[in-house]
Amino acid sequence: MILEAMIHHVKRGMEIEYEEAFRKASLIISSMNGYISHDLQRCMEVEGKYLLLVKWDSLEDHTIGFRESPEYQEWKQLLHHFYDPFPTVEHFEKVNLS
Incomplete structure (x- = not known):
């Protein structure tokens, strides 16, 4: 399992609209x-x-399976215009401490 993490900033005054669009985008990513x-x-x-x-x-489920899919184009259309600046996405794996 990997964890994708993205800290991003939404253009001022567009937060409510962004959250509504993200609800729609959630259906895409979860499928x-x-x-x-x-x-x-x-x-x-x-x-x-x-x-x-x-x-x-x-990692490939995200970087290839999702990012190279037609569904990602819909995701981009719903969300990318809200970001300022465009965010960096990072991937993490769990550290086994035992």
């Missing part, structure tokens, strides 16, 4: 192969700042 779960958090200190966490079975 993809390898998808496990996702969570969107709104920052309490900085207006327009969000954290998106998505769990995938593998």
